[in-house]
Amino acid sequence: MDKNALVVKNLKGYYRGTFGVVHAVDGVSLKVDEGERVGIAGESGCGKSSFAQLITGTTTPLLHYEGGQVKVYGYDIWKISPEKMRKEVKCKLMSYVPQAMLNSLNPTKRVREFIADMMRERTGRKYSIDEVREMAIEHFERLGLDGYVLDVYPHELSGGMAQRVITAISTLGSPKLLITDEPTSALDVTSQKRMIKLMIDIQREGIIKSLICISHDLAALNQLCDRIVIMYAGVFVEDGRVDEVINNPFHPYTRMLMDSLLPLEPETKDKELSSISGVVPDLRNPPPGCRFHPRCDQCMEICTRKEPPEVEKDGRIVKCWLYTKIGEKGKRVKRHLERR
Numbered sequence: 001m002d003k004n005a006l007v008v009k010n011l012k013g014y015y016r017g018t019f020g021v022v023h024a025v026d027g028v029s030l031k032v033d034e035g036e037r038v039g040i041a042g043e044s045g046c047g048k049s050s051f052a053q054l055i056t057g058t059t060t061p062l063l064h065y066e067g068g069q070v071k072v073y074g075y076d077i078w079k080i081s082p083e084k085m086r087k088e089v090k091c092k093l094m095s096y097v098p099q100a101m102l103n104s105l106n107p108t109k110r111v112r113e114f115i116a117d118m119m120r121e122r123t124g125r126k127y128s129i130d131e132v133r134e135m136a137i138e139h140f141e142r143l144g145l146d147g148y149v150l151d152v153y154p155h156e157l158s159g160g161m162a163q164r165v166i167t168a169i170s171t172l173g174s175p176k177l178l179i180t181d182e183p184t185s186a187l188d189v190t191s192q193k194r195m196i197k198l199m200i201d202i203q204r205e206g207i208i209k210s211l212i213c214i215s216h217d218l219a220a221l222n223q224l225c226d227r228i229v230i231m232y233a234g235v236f237v238e239d240g241r242v243d244e245v246i247n248n249p250f251h252p253y254t255r256m257l258m259d260s261l262l263p264l265e266p267e268t269k270d271k272e273l274s275s276i277s278g279v280v281p282d283l284r285n286p287p288p289g290c291r292f293h294p295r296c297d298q299c300m301e302i303c304t305r306k307e308p309p310e311v312e313k314d315g316r317i318v319k320c321w322l323y324t325k326i327g328e329k330g331k332r333v334k335r336h337l338e339r340r
Helices: 048-056 082-089 111-123 129-142 147-151 159-170 189-204 218-224 242-247 252-259 325-339
Strands: 004-017 020-033 037-041 063-072 094-097 177-181 210-214 227-232 235-241 310-313 316-319
Touching: 004 048, 004 210, 020 048, 020 063, 020 210, 020 235, 037 048, 037 218, 048 063, 048 094, 048 177, 048 210, 094 159, 111 129, 111 147, 111 159, 129 147, 129 159, 159 177, 159 189, 177 189, 189 210, 189 218, 210 218, 218 242, 227 242, 227 252, 235 242, 235 252
Parallel strands: 037 210, 037 227, 094 177, 177 210
Antiparallel strands: 004 020, 004 063, 227 235, 235 316, 310 316
């Protein structure tokens, strides 16, 4: 079995409908090693949730896989059969907690009955309620959840408790890779803290090996993840250690994103906040060249016509012309023109 938890190469996924073609995920690559906790961050509408659906093979009706490769522990999920995907990959190697997780539970069934249905779907075997309780209760208690939650209906759970229950259900089969989309959204601060602790604990306990957390909440990702990837308009623009990216961003978009947020560290509480000018582009007709160039305060002529390459700088990946020889020349030309 491949030791890389996830390998994504040039992945593309578009929404197709009467509205046109939306280039939601447009040629992204990513590798997640076993044991890593990786965050995917960016503005709303940048393609984060679409990316999550594509790497799990669980897409909404209008989102179409357009090309590229997604390997989960060596399984090419867009090439293998649905049956193999269901029996050998989902729940065993990979589990996905979607953004609308609170809608995942069946409101007409108790939690234990929902788990029984899930187990039957996965294995083809019918489980009794006693068998389900025996399998689930130890796992739930290991994660700090009382066994009573197995006997209640979803509406009897608070928002924070429901999210923890769904995460516990998703990790019942001890998947090696857990992918979770906006796990702390719509939660109060206390519930957010509990949710972050739960995800750290399930890795420390060995229930999962690796984690991908997709969120717009950089404060949560800063506490949870070792590494962060910044996404903008369907592409990845920066990838590095979370503390380095947050404290010393390279890409102009990452820098402007950090400057527009409330301080993450107490010593920066007096910093002046700024906003990112312009709007996120319409991905039915993405800008040519660098997709951030219409909003970038360091835009050069080449940025408007040619897509930037991925550059490795100080152990980090950044997709920007500024960090190439062409970019250095472009900056000098720009300064020269300003002097004139």
